[in-house]
Structures are given as C-alpha cells and as structure tokens.
Amino acid sequence: EDKVVQSPLSLVVHEGDTVTLNCSYEVTNFRSLLWYKQEKKAPTFLFMLTSSGIEKKSGRLSSILDKKELFSILNITATQTGDSAIYLCAVEYTGGGSNYKLTFGKGTLLTVNP
Amino acid sequence: NAGVTQTPKFRILKIGQSMTLQCTQDMNHNYMYWYRQDPGMGLKLIYYSVGAGITDKGEVPNGYNVSRSTTEDFPLRLELAAPSQTSVYFCASSYDRNEKLFFGSGTQLSVL
Numbered sequence: 001e002d003k004v005v006q007s008p009l010s011l012v013v014h015e016g017d018t019v020t021l022n023c024s025y026e027v028t029n030f031r032s033l034l035w036y037k038q039e040k041k042a043p044t045f046l047f048m049l050t051s052s053g054i055e056k057k058s059g060r061l062s063s064i065l066d067k068k069e070l071f072s073i074l075n076i077t078a079t080q081t082g083d084s085a086i087y088l089c090a091v092e093y094t095g096g097g098s099n100y101k102l103t104f105g106k107g108t109l110l111t112v113n114p
Numbered sequence: 115n116a117g118v119t120q121t122p123k124f125r126i127l128k129i130g131q132s133m134t135l136q137c138t139q140d141m142n143h144n145y146m147y148w149y150r151q152d153p154g155m156g157l158k159l160i161y162y163s164v165g166a167g168i169t170d171k172g173e174v175p176n177g178y179n180v181s182r183s184t185t186e187d188f189p190l191r192l193e194l195a196a197p198s199q200t201s202v203y204f205c206a207s208s209y210d211r212n213e214k215l216f217f218g219s220g221t222q223l224s225v226l
Contacts, residue, residue, distance in 0.1 A: 004156075009154070036215075041219045042204065042219050043204075043215075043217050044217070045215065045216075048214060088157065092213075099170075101159075103173075104157040104158075106155055
C-alpha cells in the first residue's frame, strides 16, 4: 500500500495559471516532508516541512504542511513554461523501529503551455 | 562545483551481464543513497550508507550490491542483470539523514 500519495498524477495548464499540487501520507513517527522538482534528470530540492501551518515560500512557489490531516500542498502562482516538470513529494519517518525511512510519492507531472 | 557525479549516463546490458554504476561526491557528505526510478513509480531506495564502511538495504535491494570504502565513493553493483532492472538509477548524498538530498544526473540502464 502506498504510504505517500500525490494528486493529481498529471496536470496541464496555461501560462499564468495558479496550480495546487497535493501530497497525502500515512506513516508512523513522521519526521519531515520534502518537495523536489525533477526536470530533465536529477531532482532538485524545493522545500522541507516539519511543522504544521508554517508556510515555506520561494518566489512563486509556496508549500504548507498539515500534520493533523496528514497532507501538504505545493502552490505555484503565475506559472511559466519553465515550471513544467515532475514534482515529487517525499516523507521521512521512522515507522515502528529506529531506522529512518524516506518514501517518495509517484510524482505529479505538470505541463505549462504557452 | 561537481556535487554528485554518476557514470555512465547510459548503458545497455545483455541479460546475465554485470556492471558497476559509479558514484562520487565532493561535499564530504556522510550519507549516500542509490535510488531507481521507473516510469510513473516515483523513486525507490535500493541501498544507503551512513558513512564509510557502513551500508544497509533499502526497499528494493535484490539483485544489487554496494560498498562504501571511502566517504566520497558509493558504487552500485548489478550481478546477473535482468530485464526488471531496466530503470533510471540515481545516486544521492546528504549532510544529515534524508534532509535535502543532492542527486546525481542519473544513469539510464536498459537490460535486453
């Protein structure tokens, strides 16, 4: 069963639109949630969230975590064609043991058309 | 700034062949990881290492082996390649645990 679920799996928008990407999780002993952007090849880090309700912001991108409802959203305002990418959500947790685990969702493929 | 360097970028193997994917990082990170990414499936952890001489299995370790003789290098060995190992492989490193992974550019491997 998937512990980290992203939605939608794919999304097509026009330049200038605002998009919201979702990541829900179900893990034991949550530690952090991370967002990555993957363009041609290697994922690059966007945000790490550990506390509920505190928005992280970088330019047109922002993200927030809700630890009570077990989800995070990634918002992108005034989208540009350069925002086209796969957006990956990952959750770090320890489960029932002491070893950490990091599980990635399947990603959301965002396509921004001119 | 080299960061995490993976070689090769592309490789085609025949069933039953073996090969080593190389990974090196110059950031003095203790933590290193190998992931595989299949289309529409996200990233799956194969093996990870918390420091030189220490390695551990991830979610999908079968068919792979690793070693970590130095802080910088973390090679991934495929023995007896199978079509199920066709994937894109990413090496990554981090300063601490899973925080802010730095990824290499990936290796596209096809087993035919």
